[in-house]
Amino acid sequence: MPSNSAAWLTSSNTKSLEVKSAPYPTPKANTIVIKNGAIAINPIDCLIQDHPGMVFPHLKLPFVIGSDVAGEVVGVGPGVTRFKIGDRVLGQARGVLKTRNVSSEGAFQAYTVLLPDLTSQIPDSLSFESAAVIPLGLSTAITGLFQDDQLALQLPSVPAKPPTGKALLVWGGSTSVGSNAIQLAIAAGYEVFTTASPKNFDYVKKLGAVQVFDYKSKTVVADIIQALKGKRTAGAMSIGHGAAEACFDILDKCNGDKFIAMATYPVPSPPPQSFVLLQTISYWVSRSVLYWLRSKARGIRYKLVVGDALIDNGIGRAIYQDFLPEALKGTFVAAPSPHVVGKGLEYI
Numbered sequence: 001m002p003s004n005s006a007a008w009l010t011s012s013n014t015k016s017l018e019v020k021s022a023p024y025p026t027p028k029a030n031t032i033v034i035k036n037g038a039i040a041i042n043p044i045d046c047l048i049q050d051h052p053g054m055v056f057p058h059l060k061l062p063f064v065i066g067s068d069v070a071g072e073v074v075g076v077g078p079g080v081t082r083f084k085i086g087d088r089v090l091g092q093a094r095g096v097l098k099t100r101n102v103s104s105e106g107a108f109q110a111y112t113v114l115l116p117d118l119t120s121q122i123p124d125s126l127s128f129e130s131a132a133v134i135p136l137g138l139s140t141a142i143t144g145l146f147q148d149d150q151l152a153l154q155l156p157s158v159p160a161k162p163p164t165g166k167a168l169l170v171w172g173g174s175t176s177v178g179s180n181a182i183q184l185a186i187a188a189g190y191e192v193f194t195t196a197s198p199k200n201f202d203y204v205k206k207l208g209a210v211q212v213f214d215y216k217s218k219t220v221v222a223d224i225i226q227a228l229k230g231k232r233t234a235g236a237m238s239i240g241h242g243a244a245e246a247c248f249d250i251l252d253k254c255n256g257d258k259f260i261a262m263a264t265y266p267v268p269s270p271p272p273q274s275f276v277l278l279q280t281i282s283y284w285v286s287r288s289v290l291y292w293l294r295s296k297a298r299g300i301r302y303k304l305v306v307g308d309a310l311i312d313n314g315i316g317r318a319i320y321q322d323f324l325p326e327a328l329k330g331t332f333v334a335a336p337s338p339h340v341v342g343k344g345l346e347y348i
């Protein structure tokens with residue numbers, strides 16, 4: 001049996017993870033084991049490292065965190081028919097979820113246990129480094145766009161669905177979440193309007209956005225309202241600080257669906273260390289009440305995007321199984337490009 005090693009989160013007071021041995025995982029029912037070829041990091045990993053008790057109170061340290069992996073299947077559990085040994089895959093590791101809560105399903109190790117509904121085969125032409133940028137960004141976009149309690153858009157297909165005639169606003173198109181959201185929405189038949197810094201205008205247009213606006217411009221809200229005149233909106237996905245506020249103002253002046261899937265919640269996160277707990281709580285509560293009142297007054301609904309349900313609600317499977325493997329052979333690209341920092345768990 002091969003040996004496994006992991007970059008363990010051993011304490012919330014440490015600024016580094018500890019690389020040491022970990023149990024070699026055997027695949028249980030309805031899971032697979034992959035040998036990781038590449039691992040990616042996300043903002044949430046830093047947040048968990050600094051405040052594990054705040055983000056996932058159930059986590060008992062030491063624990064193996066991390067979401068994004070790509071590699072080769074080395075073990076297939078009972079009940080799994082879609083994967084075989086040797087398949088090249090990408091997947092979202094979900095070990096930190098309360099319903100999973102196991103280090104064997106964390107990304108930051110040599111071998112990771114994955115759930116088939118959040119795993120896709122990838123073409124030989126796609127490197128593990130590129131593939132590893134996809135999972136968490138994709139899952140967040142999937143949740144916001146397609147889940148029943150979010151924007152509930154129609155699902156994408158290969159080739160793309162015929163135009164629905166509806167326009168979707170993706171605020172923050174150049175982020176990892178936004179890059180996936182643009183491509184998914186286009187494949188589902190929506191016209192995408194987005195924001196980015198000017199240096200990324202061509203990038204988001206190549207992903208399929210029809211129009212892009214500089215989110216730092218003083219006239220950006222007015223400009224998008226003008227561009228959406230005469231169109232029916234499918235709602236908005238807000239990504240990045242300030243995004244939710246802008247989407248409120250834009251949808252208020254548009255025709256169509258008035259729902260915001262909020263990838264970035266419009267309250268500061270995480271609270272500064274020096275903040276007194278009571279101040280933080282009262283700040284969050286007052287901001288949340290303010291948003292609720294604003295949304296009621298304007299008839300705009302919104303919800304924070306939390307991807308936990310994808311492991312078994314069928315939406316994860318609809319994309320990771322029925323859409324992505326085929327889409328990656330065609331026009332769906334792994335974006336943004338990976339920034340590779342080194343080889344080995346020490347580099348995490």
Ligand SMILES: NC(=O)c1ccc[n+]([C@@H]2O[C@H](COP(=O)([O-])OP(=O)(O)OC[C@H]3O[C@@H](n4cnc5c(N)ncnc54)[C@H](OP(=O)(O)O)[C@@H]3O)[C@@H](O)[C@H]2O)c1
Pocket residue numbers: 042043044136137140171172173174175176177178195196197198200215239240241242243262263264304305306307
């Ligand atoms: N709810 C969830 O489950 C979930 C999951 C993943 C991520 N998120 C959140 O989604 C956001 C994006 O995460 P990510 O990992 O996709 O980010 P990322 O890939 O690190 O995005 C970086 C890019 O964000 C853009 N950006 C920076 N500030 C922005 C702003 N105020 N408005 C719009 N775009 C801005 C910049 O693009 P330009 O260079 O073009 O300016 C920057 O290059 C974060 O707030 C993250 O916490 C939420």
